[in-house]
Amino acid sequence: MECEAFRRLLPAYGDNELGVESALEVERHLQGCAGCRTILEHQRAFSAAIGRLYPRAPLPPGMEDRLSAAWRSAPGRRPWVGLLALAASAVLVLTGLWSLVRPNAPTTPPGVLAATEIHRHASRQEVSLAIHSSDVAAVNTWLAAALPFPLNQPVQKTNDMALQGAATVDLAGERAGYVQYRRDGQVVSLFLLPPREWPPHAGKKMRFRGIDFHLFTIDGVNAIAWNHAPLSYVLVSGLGAHGGQACAACHSSTTDSALLGFAGDGNI
Amino acid sequence: MAVGAHRKAQRAPFEAEALLHLPALYNFALALAGPNDAEDLVQATCVRALERFDSYQPGTNIRAWLFTILRNEWVSRHRRVQRGTVLEVTGEEDAVARLHDEAADLEALLIDRRWSEEIKAALLAMPEANRMPVYLKDVEGFGYREIAEIVGCPLGTVMSRLARGRATLRAALRQQARERGLLPLQTDESHGV
Numbered sequence: 530m531e532c533e534a535f536r537r538l539l540p541a542y543g544d545n546e547l548g549v550e551s552a553l554e555v556e557r558h559l560q561g562c563a564g565c566r567t568i569l570e571h572q573r574a575f576s577a578a579i580g581r582l583y584p585r586a587p588l589p590p591g592m593e594d595r596l597s598a599a600w601r602s603a604p605g606r607r608p609w610v611g612l613l614a615l616a617a618s619a620v621l622v623l624t625g626l627w628s629l630v631r632p633n634a635p636t637t638p639p640g641v642l643a644a645t646e647i648h649r650h651a652s653r654q655e656v657s658l659a660i661h662s663s664d665v666a667a668v669n670t671w672l673a674a675a676l677p678f679p680l681n682q683p684v685q686k687t688n689d690m691a692l693q694g695a696a697t698v699d700l701a702g703e704r705a706g707y708v709q710y711r712r713d714g715q716v717v718s719l720f721l722l723p724p725r726e727w728p729p730h731a732g733k734k735m736r737f738r739g740i741d742f743h744l745f746t747i748d749g750v751n752a753i754a755w756n757h758a759p760l761s762y763v764l765v766s767g768l769g770a771h772g773g774q775a776c777a778a779c780h781s782s783t784t785d786s787a788l789l790g791f792a793g794d795g796n797i
Numbered sequence: 798m799a800v801g802a803h804r805k806a807q808r809a810p811f812e813a814e815a816l817l818h819l820p821a822l823y824n825f826a827l828a829l830a831g832p833n834d835a836e837d838l839v840q841a842t843c844v845r846a847l848e849r850f851d852s853y854q855p856g857t858n859i860r861a862w863l864f865t866i867l868r869n870e871w872v873s874r875h876r877r878v879q880r881g882t883v884l885e886v887t888g889e890e891d892a893v894a895r896l897h898d899e900a901a902d903l904e905a906l907l908i909d910r911r912w913s914e915e916i917k918a919a920l921l922a923m924p925e926a927n928r929m930p931v932y933l934k935d936v937e938g939f940g941y942r943e944i945a946e947i948v949g950c951p952l953g954t955v956m957s958r959l960a961r962g963r964a965t966l967r968a969a970l971r972q973q974a975r976e977r978g979l980l981p982l983q984t985d986e987s988h989g990v
Contacts, residue, residue: 540963571903578907579935579966580935582912582916583917583920584916586824588819588820592819592839593819595836600812600844713938748817768938
């Protein structure tokens, strides 16, 4: 009878969509119920298989060109709009150049840009891990020995993501730790940096449990940067909710209701 | 005036960003409308998005916004079909019953690309009301709230339709596995739980 009630919650739990109280109840039940654990594993495996195996069709040849043409001839678009667009582009270029030289400009910090670029390579399996391990302690030990700045067990045990291993990377000219996870078949990248102050107006800022998180979306990749002594972090993924679903790297589960409030709102 | 110029200046990057999501939009259109109408649906969606560009807030979730426009465009074209589809949805009790159909046998088989076409065919054969939450969650990775926004229904309805859809998909794939001799014919649907 008890299992019956919990099994109704398992799909939302497995999708990391359950509130914190319900999730904790489910976790307590799962600890003592092998049957429900098995169901949860199968649910997750099934969903992951669908996502991995569903065939994505390529765009028909010339579709982008036809779309651009449709945009150009869209109602309300006037011939002078092209000139305006050109002028706007010039303004954007100048604005971009100005933002590079203006002090305290609200641009994306170089470390975040570099992290998203490395993440893209990692997603194409172009980043070699120096240690391949799903063991949290082993990865923390390796990072402590490999990095020239103090760490405090930066890799946490997580139920929602599979730890792959770690490496060191050059992040915009400085050595940083790189920890790789997988979730739902996607690579999630966590970068560990010496402490620094992120520009106060960089990205969309969210304050959560006393920490300022800076959220960026760069060409479809979500990055979250924050400081938490003794390190600064950049978390990069293609996961949803502005990358908030990747927060499972530092939380035992993204079923935390407060975390859902952080990650689940598409209009942060 | 300054605001208008600002919006226009944002339009070029908006178009560039929208193009990034074109493959996902096209595949969503395929799942909704099929190959004959998919490109037309995407094109109408993108033109509509451009017309509504003023309502787009830079930095917000453009992907979910575009998917919502595409879905609305599809509904406005096929209201009659849509009503018919909704009628096919089975009851809540059925969903709960199927939720327990979690036999261990199928997941072990779903490991290679030989299943890709079967998965697609089984998903596309499902009623749209159940198909869309499964597609948007498991294929596109949207959260429940985003799915509710895209398909235009309450969160609870998304959850029940997702459960129903996954159970239906699982049953269809298990049937395929039996027909291919990968699972025993006498496998009991309820043996897992």
